[in-house]
Amino acid sequence: MTALAAPDSDAQLVSRAVDDLSRSTRFPVVFGGLETEGSVRVTAIAGARSHAIDDLVVKVGRGLGGAAMIEKRPRLALEYRTARTITHDYDRAILGEGIATLFAVPIVTDGRARGVLYCGSWSQAPVGDLVARPAFRAADAVGAELRIRDEVQRRLVALTPPPEAAAGLSPAAKEDLRESFAELRSIAATVDDAALRQRLAAVEQRLAAVAREGSGGGAETDVQLSPRELDVLACCALGSTNAEIALTLNLKEGTVKSYLQAAMAKLDASTRHAAVARARRLGILP
Incomplete structure (x- = not known):
């Protein structure tokens, strides 16, 4: 060609x-x-x-x-x-x-x-x-x-808050930011273009950083989630079921369960809700 x-x-x-x-x-x-x-x-x-x-x-x-x-x-x-x-x-x-x-x-x-x-x-x-x-x-x-x-471009323009806004994030704004992060992870999972995925990753990192700054910073951690574990946990943060996550990420439901269990083990959490909460405290999720 x-x-x-x-x-x-x-x-x-x-x-x-x-x-x-x-x-x-x-x-x-x-x-x-x-x-x-x-x-x-x-x-x-x-x-x-x-x-x-x-x-x-x-x-x-x-x-x-x-x-x-x-x-x-x-x-x-x-x-x-x-x-x-x-x-x-x-x-x-x-x-x-x-x-x-x-x-x-x-x-x-x-x-x-x-x-x-x-x-x-x-x-x-x-x-x-x-x-x-x-x-x-x-x-x-x-x-x-x-x-x-x-949609990615729209979110790049509309959903990245400026650094000076971090300290003034309201609970509602922080929740919007968290939902945006999870939705961006879901979008990124469907994108084939490597350059576009890199741009998405940069925006995700900025969203997480803004959330950390707005809450006084995350705790020190050596927990490292794989990209797919983070995808699944971000969807969990939106309240999605395993079946819904599987559909969103184009995975089998059993595979979603495996990723979730691995993330929970790394975060020393007994439930998905506890895993999301700890990931947020550590600054892994916004």
């Missing part, structure tokens, strides 16, 4: 989707990108026989992909060269690659088109539900990841 220039996290996300889709679809050529300032720049390509689409930039509303974004639904040009329902702004790139049939699926989150994935064939090829399904799944997966990133 050829990965082209784009912001790192976006390039990785699209590259992963294009790579996965190229393995699961019957189309030999797959490419795509996300929208920025009214245009989609193709940032990942798989299966191309030439460099014709390497620098393709598609304006929203133009061409097959641009139409798919405006309409927020898949568009198909079974015979691209003679298709009359689209503009042909990008014939040089598409026909230059030798594509005869082109299928465009928009990436949509919360009613907004964020990008497009293309599947192309060098010969005219019918596209039924079975053929189209992998593209739908890939676009949905990218949309879900973008939705998570949007």
Whole structure:
């Protein structure tokens, strides 16, 4: 696969989707990108026989992909060269690659088109539900990841209190902070992007530090919880059951129980509530 220039996290996300889709679809050529300032720049390509689409930039509303974004639904040009329902702004790139049939699926989150994935064939090829399904799944997966990133960014802006606010945290504010910490841990458990996980971890550490400062600091401790033990304990702090934690973290319920028991043992606590309380006193949880 050829990965082209784009912001790192976006390039990785699209590259992963294009790579996965190229393995699961019957189309030999797959490419795509996300929208920025009214245009989609193709940032990942798989299966191309030439460099014709390497620098393709598609304006929203133009061409097959641009139409798919405006309409927020898949568009198909079974015979691209003679298709009359689209503009042909990008014939040089598409026909230059030798594509005869082109299928465009928009990436949509919360009613907004964020990008497009293309599947192309060098010969005219019918596209039924079975053929189209992998593209739908890939676009949905990218949309879900973008939705998570949007939520993370919102929380990065809204939920990190400034250092000077620590001493004045009210009980209600501290509880909000604790819930935010647990929710961020839950979100982080679903994120594949390493850079995004690092940003989340930095925010989590800041939230925990603010809570410690607001309560006069945590006690000295050598207790070290694994990331998954901390995930489970943070969910426990929200009052979640083992079954709910398993669903949130995509784990088996028995695995959740094992992580919880390990955390309780490290914290010398006989119940989950005692474990949460001690973790808070030690500054492990906010």
